[in-house]
Every structure is written in structure tokens, then in C-alpha cells.
Amino acid sequence: MPKIEALNFFYLAMPEILDVGDGSQDALLVRVSAGGYTGWGECEASPLTTIASLVCPMSHSACKPVAVSVLGETLDSPADIARIHRKVRQNSLDLLQADHALSGIDVALWDLLGKLRQEPVYKxxxxxxxxxxxxxxxxxxxxxxxxxxxxxxxxxxxxxxxxxxxxxxxxxxxxxxxxxxxxxxxxxxxxxxxxxxxxxxxxxxxxxxxxxxxxxxxxxxxxxxxxxxxxxxxxxxxxxxxxxxxxxxxxxxxxxxxxxxxxxxxxxxxxxxxxxxxxxxxxxxxxxxxxxxxxxxxxxxxxxxxxxxxxxxxxxxxxxxxxxxxxxxxxxxxxxxxxxxxxLTADHLEVDANGAVHLPERPGLGLEPDLTAIKKYVMDVEMIVNKRMLYRTPAL
Amino acid sequence: MPKIEALNFFYLAMPEILDVGDGSQDALLVRVSAGGYTGWGECEASPLTTIASLVCPMSHSACKPVAVSVLGETLDSPADIARIHRKVRQNSLDLLQADHALSGIDVALWDLLGKLRQEPVYKxxxxxxxxxxxxxxxxxxxxxxxxxxxxxxxxxxxxxxxxxxxxxxxxxxxxxxxxxxxxxxxxxxxxxxxxxxxxxxxxxxxxxxxxxxxxxxxxxxxxxxxxxxxxxxxxxxxxxxxxxxxxxxxxxxxxxxxxxxxxxxxxxxxxxxxxxxxxxxxxxxxxxxxxxxxxxxxxxxxxxxxxxxxxxxxxxxxxxxxxxxxxxxxxxxxxxxxxxxxxLTADHLEVDANGAVHLPERPGLGLEPDLTAIKKYVMDVEMIVNKRMLYRTPAL
CATH class of the missing domain: 3.20.20.120 (Enolase-like C-terminal domain)
Incomplete structure (x- = not known):
């Protein structure tokens, strides 16, 4: 049974962030790996704050960093995703930002499960x-x-x-x-x-x-x-x-x-x-x-x-x-x-001649991040507590 | 009119955090200063995550770091606290953890206002x-x-x-x-x-x-x-x-x-x-x-x-x-x-002979942090984004 071997967050941002309502000026990309496949998701959230919720030291039994509820878990069916989802909510009950971190992780898990099963997520x-x-x-x-x-x-x-x-x-x-x-x-x-x-x-x-x-x-x-x-x-x-x-x-x-x-x-x-x-x-x-x-x-x-x-x-x-x-x-x-x-993606969900949008008939979400194109937007982040590096931007 | 000149967060923690429900194993202490006085508060929240919400780079107009809505604001009356409170909520609408950061800041602002006015907060x-x-x-x-x-x-x-x-x-x-x-x-x-x-x-x-x-x-x-x-x-x-x-x-x-x-x-x-x-x-x-x-x-x-x-x-x-x-x-x-x-405080709200607890009749919250005693619990935190130090634990 595939187990979740890696879970990484990447903070991407435009060189300049304007004080306007456009929420696409930065992004928090999530990568999860299991059984030789990689799934991707995105948190619509403050990247730095959400990274902290992933890796922060435990405060008490109901305020744990999000990562501990995900890494090492079995991923073989939708029921596994439901279990991981529940586990994050329980272990991080008092960690407010956890819901935003969970969001991108959950999306990445569905993408990953789709690839493991060779099915689009909607199926x-x-x-x-x-x-x-x-x-x-x-x-x-x-x-x-x-x-x-x-x-x-x-x-x-x-x-x-x-x-x-x-x-x-x-x-x-x-x-x-x-x-x-x-x-x-x-x-x-x-x-x-x-x-x-x-x-x-x-x-x-x-x-x-x-x-x-x-x-x-x-x-x-x-x-x-x-x-x-x-x-x-x-x-x-x-x-x-x-x-x-x-x-x-x-x-x-x-x-x-x-x-x-x-x-x-x-x-x-x-x-x-x-x-x-x-x-x-x-x-x-x-x-x-x-x-x-x-x-x-x-x-x-x-x-x-x-x-x-x-x-x-x-x-x-x-x-x-x-x-x-x-x-x-x-x-x-x-x-x-x-x-x-x-x-962020090489492919897009284009509007067809009838003015309609179609999901790709491919495994998972059916779109892959364009890693070459987005490399230039990656922010180098370090979070250090008592000299221990809790987070450093991993290799994309 | 006094203006808020400084706003600092301090992450305190016990040397060992146990996987039990005791929420007093760490603390996030808030210090605000205006008009020569200092106010103190506490966030009941994941310290590292809440620090990130204070200093994170802006994502868009409704996802700003909490600090920008507080620093430099006038503090002269309860109406000023209400205004700052509203400003944080508006500027950080999409920053989930902001409510936990705001909580400790608001407590510190009431303590500070009480000291400026020489009145207990309840008055x-x-x-x-x-x-x-x-x-x-x-x-x-x-x-x-x-x-x-x-x-x-x-x-x-x-x-x-x-x-x-x-x-x-x-x-x-x-x-x-x-x-x-x-x-x-x-x-x-x-x-x-x-x-x-x-x-x-x-x-x-x-x-x-x-x-x-x-x-x-x-x-x-x-x-x-x-x-x-x-x-x-x-x-x-x-x-x-x-x-x-x-x-x-x-x-x-x-x-x-x-x-x-x-x-x-x-x-x-x-x-x-x-x-x-x-x-x-x-x-x-x-x-x-x-x-x-x-x-x-x-x-x-x-x-x-x-x-x-x-x-x-x-x-x-x-x-x-x-x-x-x-x-x-x-x-x-x-x-x-x-x-x-x-x-965390030298004084405590003791239970009297009748089994009752009384608030101190002193300005603000009426209790001060014991800075000497808690120094040993201070965690050294650094958050760095693209080589810029966004947060480093300040001097207590």
C-alpha cells in the first residue's frame, strides 16, 4: 500500500505585490509523493503563515503542526483521504491556519490518488x-x-x-x-x-x-x-x-x-x-x-x-x-x-468555440505545474527556532 | 495623542512539550508601546504560526500582515481600539490566523489604554x-x-x-x-x-x-x-x-x-x-x-x-x-x-478565604509579566524570506 513519503510547500510570488484585490499575485503550491507518483495542490492562503502551520512545534495535543498528520499515512482510496482529513482537523483543532494548509494538501492528495489509480478525480x-x-x-x-x-x-x-x-x-x-x-x-x-x-x-x-x-x-x-x-x-x-x-x-x-x-x-x-x-x-x-x-x-x-x-x-x-x-x-x-x-501550469482549461470549459480526461487533476516556468517565482524561506531549521524551501 | 510605536511578539515554551491537552505548555506574549507605557497580552494560539501572520509579506489587499494595521495608530480611547480591531479584520480578511494574532494584540491594547488612562480595564x-x-x-x-x-x-x-x-x-x-x-x-x-x-x-x-x-x-x-x-x-x-x-x-x-x-x-x-x-x-x-x-x-x-x-x-x-x-x-x-x-506573572489572582477571585484594582490588567523569570523560556525565532529577516525575536 502506497504511503505518503514527502510533503512540501512552495511559496511563489510576483516580484511586486500590489495593494489590489487580485489574489493571484502569490501562490502556495503543495507537493505530495507516494508510490512513485506526485500530486499537486494549491492553498489559497497567506503562504508564509501557512508554511508555519505545517512545521511549527507542537503546542499541545490539539495544536500540532499539520505535517505530522499527513506524512507516513497510507493512500490507497478516497477513504484514506477522508481519514487524513479528519486526522489533521483533530490534531490541529486549535491551530486556526490549519484549515488553509489542509486545503492545498487535500487537493494534492486527490491529484495523487488519481494518478495512482489512473482516473480523473471526478471519477x-x-x-x-x-x-x-x-x-x-x-x-x-x-x-x-x-x-x-x-x-x-x-x-x-x-x-x-x-x-x-x-x-x-x-x-x-x-x-x-x-x-x-x-x-x-x-x-x-x-x-x-x-x-x-x-x-x-x-x-x-x-x-x-x-x-x-x-x-x-x-x-x-x-x-x-x-x-x-x-x-x-x-x-x-x-x-x-x-x-x-x-x-x-x-x-x-x-x-x-x-x-x-x-x-x-x-x-x-x-x-x-x-x-x-x-x-x-x-x-x-x-x-x-x-x-x-x-x-x-x-x-x-x-x-x-x-x-x-x-x-x-x-x-x-x-x-x-x-x-x-x-x-x-x-x-x-x-x-x-x-x-x-x-x-503555473503549461496547459490551461481553455474556453471552447461554444463558450464552454471542459475538464481534461486525464488522471488526477489533469494539469501539471510547469516547473521550469515557475522556478523564477520561488521564494527562499527559512524558519528557524532555537537554531533548528524547521523549514527551508526545498528543491522544486 | 499617543501613537502605537512598537508591537512585539515573544514565543515562550517549556523545555519539553508533552502530547497532552495542557495548553499552558507554551505562550505567545504580546507587547505594545505608546506614550511611554507598555501593554501586555497573550494569544492562545500556535506561536510560530501567529508570528508569521504578524510579519508575512502582503498577498493582496485583503491579505496583509497584521502588524500593518496596528503600528502607528492613535490610541486614546476605547473607540481607537475598536477602529484598530476593525482595520485588522478588513486588511487581513483572507489571513485565517489573523484572528488569533488580533486577540493578543487587542488584550495588550486594553492593558495599554488602562495604563495611559490610569484605570482598570473593566472601568x-x-x-x-x-x-x-x-x-x-x-x-x-x-x-x-x-x-x-x-x-x-x-x-x-x-x-x-x-x-x-x-x-x-x-x-x-x-x-x-x-x-x-x-x-x-x-x-x-x-x-x-x-x-x-x-x-x-x-x-x-x-x-x-x-x-x-x-x-x-x-x-x-x-x-x-x-x-x-x-x-x-x-x-x-x-x-x-x-x-x-x-x-x-x-x-x-x-x-x-x-x-x-x-x-x-x-x-x-x-x-x-x-x-x-x-x-x-x-x-x-x-x-x-x-x-x-x-x-x-x-x-x-x-x-x-x-x-x-x-x-x-x-x-x-x-x-x-x-x-x-x-x-x-x-x-x-x-x-x-x-x-x-x-x-509568567509575579502576582496571581489568588483565591481568597471565601473561595472567591478578585480582579486587582490597578490600571490596565493589573498584572505585569515577570520578565526576569520568563527570560529562560524565550524561543529564538528567525523568519527569513529572500534573505530579508522578517522576524527575529526581539529583546524582552
Whole structure:
């Protein structure tokens, strides 16, 4: 039976990190090895902090470094991944960052198991086939409505029939600014003859739990036929979500990317009045946790959509989770990747002539990191405690 | 107006860390300075991981190191602490460990503000006076029921009229073992003529969300007049908590130490059928967040009890939060501190002849770290990224 022989984290970063909402400016790549194969995953998390959670000294029996629950474990079936997942949660109960570390490790374990079994991950998850998804192009708002208008036209010209704008100054200035931004996005799509295009708006938790301020935006959102308003509030503001949902009419609410375990996402489904649940495999506890969220969403009649704003490795992981469910048709498609995230894999999940995205029919996640291309982004990290080197960036 | 000039973290640890539930084997001490005064706090968290969250490079606009939201800020009133608290949460929205870092920083800021204003923290929180609390002695179960029996007698002899046992092998072996452990604890108290003593049991989340297994223990808990059963399930298992609460009769449920923000704790109060909510200032977001939990508990008729298993500095911080509310009478009193946690402060919150614990009538938290005594526990840490030293243990 294959045992996990190695577990490594690599901190990658662009030479300059800008103070903008683009989460693809750095990456934490996870490598696991067993039985002569290598699996890869990605944590959507602060790289240095997550590395520390992997290697930190034990604080007590329920605050152990994540690595001790993974190395040496048998990996032969999905049940083994579930066992390792449970073990990390138990041994690192009081280590908050552990959920983010576990997320990338879990993704890498599924990739590795797929390679050991020579099956795509979605098949290991019990799906017979992977249906194509309709990608929505995920973009940051332009600095001005005019910029946003151009970005929307450009997305439409690239063939996307669904676009989401978010972050930037949306919600940070006045009502008029927000109205102009949303109207500009819709106008850009229409002027490229995409009248029927889906438009979504992402507020990035900007209103905290202020229902009144969020409600002022509902008119323009309805007028511009916005499909969903994402993260008007922070992840725990169930009551605020519910109040806004009762008033939002045709505009549905979306959220969940802040969930760092399946329970948080399930509670949002149960209590927050969401139309769409969006968890990130790289944060929620990997494919294992995301799959549980998907099943709960299905049972409760809520649409499941991946949250992915990093590499196509992360995108593949996200799509495996709900690949076999054509009724959950949309997927987030990161639209403005940094060179780092773009080069992280040689292959990409391209949008086909019908505007659809397909998972590769290859073992595991079906995409490999481009080790030659990403070498230049690797950060040299050392963590030393009482002269003992707990972590030094390994060879890629 | 005083500005925050310095913010330092110190990782302290016992020479040997045992694989047991004792959370006082290491500590993360926080020091902040402004206007010629120094404030101290403690994070109940993995020290190395939390240090990384303080100093890590920015990943994007909502994943910044915690330090950037604190250094240079004005500190002149409770409103300033609320503003800094909010700023950390916004700037580090996607940095999971930030809540644990914020917790110790917030405690240190309240200590510092108390010193700047020459007032105890509980007065800054709006209380007119600090009422004494009835301490419950918090102990780990013995390895055998006979050990537990001796520990209970010993606690009673020390004058405690309330004792809690937890962790160890409780819930990990069979039903008979658990029954014997609970019965031994009650017998130990009775044999020291403490028939009326409060006995609580802490399961340390051992049953996950398995209501059936937890329910088997209700008989012995009722028979031994146990006041509360703590953490039968993980923090997010609201439904399991509710089901067990409906069947538990005179035994109330307690939980909340896993909450890393006030929202989680408030949701437990609203949805989990708790009799007692127990948050840890060193994890939940400091005194600021704990105070919000206390107010919610009061409004909902749930008893507030501190969770504290580390130093008396942490104990003082915990008690300030609900000092002015005599109807919330109990407090956790860490009973078996490691030498590190014991020596962390020169003064202690002693139990008086009436078996009560009092807060010191001194500015801030009213206790100072014993810098001479704890020097020997300081761990030398270095974190280096691309040859840049992001953290090196500062001089204490």
C-alpha cells in the first residue's frame, strides 16, 4: 500500500505585490509523493503563515503542526483521504491556519490518488462523466466606469457570455459611483451584442453587516439585470444576508469564499438565504470539504459555483467537485491572471468555440505545474527556532 | 495623542512539550508601546504560526500582515481600539490566523489604554465595580479513575467549591471508563465533604457530531449532578448540540472556546442550545470581541464564563470582560499551570478565604509579566524570506 513519503510547500510570488484585490499575485503550491507518483495542490492562503502551520512545534495535543498528520499515512482510496482529513482537523483543532494548509494538501492528495489509480478525480468522486461548464469571466472593476465599460466589451469580445465584476472602489465611494460602475459593465456587454449575457457583481464584504447601505444598490442591480450580488457582507452575517435576500427580488445573493470548513458553508446555505454558494477548494478544506458543501447545496436547492481566482490547477480542482452535475452550470473563470498564475501550469482549461470549459480526461487533476516556468517565482524561506531549521524551501 | 510605536511578539515554551491537552505548555506574549507605557497580552494560539501572520509579506489587499494595521495608530480611547480591531479584520480578511494574532494584540491594547488612562480595564468597559467570581478549578482527567479521584480531593482540600475535569482519555475508550471517571471525580469531592460542590465535565470535542455516543453519557452525568458538559462536539455542530441539549435535562451544555470571532460565538448562543458560552479572549478577537459575546449572552439569557487555561495575565483579561455582572458568577481558574504559565506573572489572582477571585484594582490588567523569570523560556525565532529577516525575536 502506497504511503505518503514527502510533503512540501512552495511559496511563489510576483516580484511586486500590489495593494489590489487580485489574489493571484502569490501562490502556495503543495507537493505530495507516494508510490512513485506526485500530486499537486494549491492553498489559497497567506503562504508564509501557512508554511508555519505545517512545521511549527507542537503546542499541545490539539495544536500540532499539520505535517505530522499527513506524512507516513497510507493512500490507497478516497477513504484514506477522508481519514487524513479528519486526522489533521483533530490534531490541529486549535491551530486556526490549519484549515488553509489542509486545503492545498487535500487537493494534492486527490491529484495523487488519481494518478495512482489512473482516473480523473471526478471519477474517484463518483461521477460517471464531466459535463462542460459555462464560465463566467471574473474581473476586478476598472478604476473608473469608463475602464469597466472597456473591460466588459473586451470580455464579451473574447467570447464570454457571463462576466463578474468586483472589488476595486465598489462600495467604498458613493452610491452614484456604484451605480455608474454597474451600468457601465452592463453597457459594455450590450454594446458587444451580448444583451443576454449574465452579469454578476462582487462587493467583497464591503458593507460589513450594514443592510441599509447595501439595499440602496438593489435598484441599479435589478435595472441592470444582475444575476447575483456576491459578498455584500462578511461571511458570518447570516441575519444581514437574510434581510437583504428578502428585499432583493430577482437579484440573488452569493457568498461563501470566506468559509474555511464545510460547516461554515453549510450554515450559510441553511441560514443566509443564498441563491449561490461559492467555496474555494484552496480554503474550505480541499476537494473533500468542497464536495460536502456541494452535496448540501444540492439537497437544499442552492446553486453551487466554484470560487477560483488563481491558477488553472486550482480551477481544475474546483471543477472536479461538481463536474457531474450539469444543473450546476456556471463556473468562475479567473480572467486576469498574473504571469505567475498563468505560467503555473503549461496547459490551461481553455474556453471552447461554444463558450464552454471542459475538464481534461486525464488522471488526477489533469494539469501539471510547469516547473521550469515557475522556478523564477520561488521564494527562499527559512524558519528557524532555537537554531533548528524547521523549514527551508526545498528543491522544486 | 499617543501613537502605537512598537508591537512585539515573544514565543515562550517549556523545555519539553508533552502530547497532552495542557495548553499552558507554551505562550505567545504580546507587547505594545505608546506614550511611554507598555501593554501586555497573550494569544492562545500556535506561536510560530501567529508570528508569521504578524510579519508575512502582503498577498493582496485583503491579505496583509497584521502588524500593518496596528503600528502607528492613535490610541486614546476605547473607540481607537475598536477602529484598530476593525482595520485588522478588513486588511487581513483572507489571513485565517489573523484572528488569533488580533486577540493578543487587542488584550495588550486594553492593558495599554488602562495604563495611559490610569484605570482598570473593566472601568474602561463601562463597569462601575468588579464583583468577585467563584472560580472553578480546571483540571485534566487523571490517567485512571483513581488518579482523578485524588485530583478531586486535592482540589477540594485547596478550598475550591467547583471543579472541572476534561480531556485525557475521556470519550476515547469505552462507556464504562467514562462513567468511572465521572463517578471518581464526584466521589473525590464528596469525600472531602464537598457534597454541594459544582462538578463540570469537558469532552474536548471528542464526539465530533455523534449525538448517540454523547447521549450514552447523560445518565452518569445526571447521576453525578454534573452542572455542564462542555464541548461534546466541534464548534460548528449546532444541530448536534441542540439535539443533545433537548435530552440532557439538568445537565447544561457549554462550549465556544473554538470561536475565533464574536460571530461564531453569537451563532452558538443563537442556534446550539447552550446553557453556558465560554470564549477565550486569546482566541476570539481579544477583550473587544469577548465583550460583544458577553452582551449577546446577557441579552439571550445564557451564562457567560471565561475560557482560560494559561497564565494569570490571560485570566485577568478574561475576567475584565464580565467583571461588573455578578449574575455571571462562575469563572474558569486554571488549576495545573506549567512553570512557564505560573511564572509568567509575579502576582496571581489568588483565591481568597471565601473561595472567591478578585480582579486587582490597578490600571490596565493589573498584572505585569515577570520578565526576569520568563527570560529562560524565550524561543529564538528567525523568519527569513529572500534573505530579508522578517522576524527575529526581539529583546524582552
Amino acid at each position: 474517484l468522486l463518483g461521477f460517471k462523466r464531466a459535463y462542460p461548464k459555462r464560465p463566467y469571466f471574473s474581473l476586478l472593476f476598472g478604476a473608473t466606469p469608463a475602464d469597466t465599460y472597456q473591460k466588459a466589451r473586451q470580455a464579451a469580445r473574447q467570447g464570454f457570455s457571463a462576466v463578474k465584476f468586483g472589488w476595486g472602489t465598489f462600495g467604498c465611494l458613493d452610491l452614484k459611483h456604484d451605480e455608474d460602475q454597474v451600468a457601465a459593465a452592463r453597457a459594455g456587454l450590450e454594446d458587444e451584442a451580448k444583451k443576454e449575457a449574465i452579469l454578476c457583481i462582487d462587493a467583497g464584504t464591503v458593507w460589513g453587516e450594514d443592510v441599509a447601505v447595501a439595499s440602496q444598490r438593489l435598484d441599479i442591480l435589478r435595472k441592470c439585470a444582475v444575476t447575483w450580488l456576491e459578498e455584500p457582507f462578511h461571511t458570518y452575517a447570516h441575519r444581514a444576508y437574510c434581510q437583504l435576500a428578502r428585499a432583493s427580488g430577482s437579484v440573488k445573493l452569493a457568498g461563501g469564499e470566506g468559509a474555511h470548513n464545510e460547516y461554515m458553508a453549510q450554515q450559510m446555505i441553511d441560514y443566509a438565504g443564498l441563491g449561490y454558494i461559492q467555496v474555494d477548494c484552496g480554503r474550505v478544506g480541499g476537494i473533500t470539504s468542497a464536495r460536502r458543501v456541494f452535496e448540501h447545496a444540492q439537497a437544499k436547492g442552492v446553486q453551487y459555483v466554484n470560487h477560483t481566482f488563481t491558477s488553472h490547477l486550482a480551477l481544475s480542482a474546483s471543477l472536479q467537485v461538481f463536474a457531474g452535475a450539469p444543473e450546476h452550470a456556471l463556473c468562475e473563470y479567473p480572467g486576469q491572471l498574473t504571469p505567475l498564475a498563468d505560467q | 474602561l468597559l463601562g463597569f462601575k465595580r468588579a464583583y468577585p467570581k467563584r472560580p472553578y478549578f480546571s483540571l485534566l482527567f487523571g490517567a485512571t479513575p483513581a488518579d482523578t479521584y485524588q485530583k478531586a480531593r486535592q482540589a477540594a482540600r485547596q478550598g475550591f467549591s467547583a471543579v472541572k475535569f476534561g480531556w485525557g482519555t475521556f470519550g476515547c475508550l469505552d462507556l464504562k471508563h467514562d462513567e468511572d471517571q465521572v463517578a471518581a471525580a464526584r466521589a473525590g469531592l464528596e469525600d472531602e465533604a464537598k457534597k454541594e460542590a459544582i462538578l463540570c465535565i469537558d469532552a474536548g470535542t471528542v464526539w465530533g457530531e455523534d449525538v448517540a455516543v454523547a447521549s450514552q453519557r447523560l445518565d452518569i452525568l445526571r447521576k453525578c449532578a454534573v452542572t455542564w458538559l462542555e464541548e461534546p462536539f466541534h464548534t460548528y455542530a449546532h444541530r448536534a448540540y441542540c439535539q443533545l441539549a433537548r435530552a440532557s435535562g439538568s445537565v447544561k451544555l457549554a462550549g465556544g472556546e473554538g470561536a475565533h470571532n464574536e460571530y461564531m460565538a453569537q451563532q452558538m448562543i443563537d442556534y446550539a442550545g447552550l446553557g453556558y458560552i465560554q470564549v477565550d479572549c486569546g482566541r476570539v478577537g481579544g477583550i473587544t470581541s469577548a465583550r460583544r459575546v458577553f452582551e449577546h449572552a446577557q441579552a439571550k439569557g445564557v451564562q457567560y464564563v471565561n475560557h482560560t487555561f494559561t497564565s494569570h495575565l490571560a485570566l485577568s483579561a478574561s475576567l475584565q470582560v464580565f467583571a461588573g455582572a455578578p449574575e455571571h458568577a462562575l469563572c474558569e481558574y486554571p488549576g495545573q499551570l506549567t512553570p512557564l504559565a505560573d511564572q
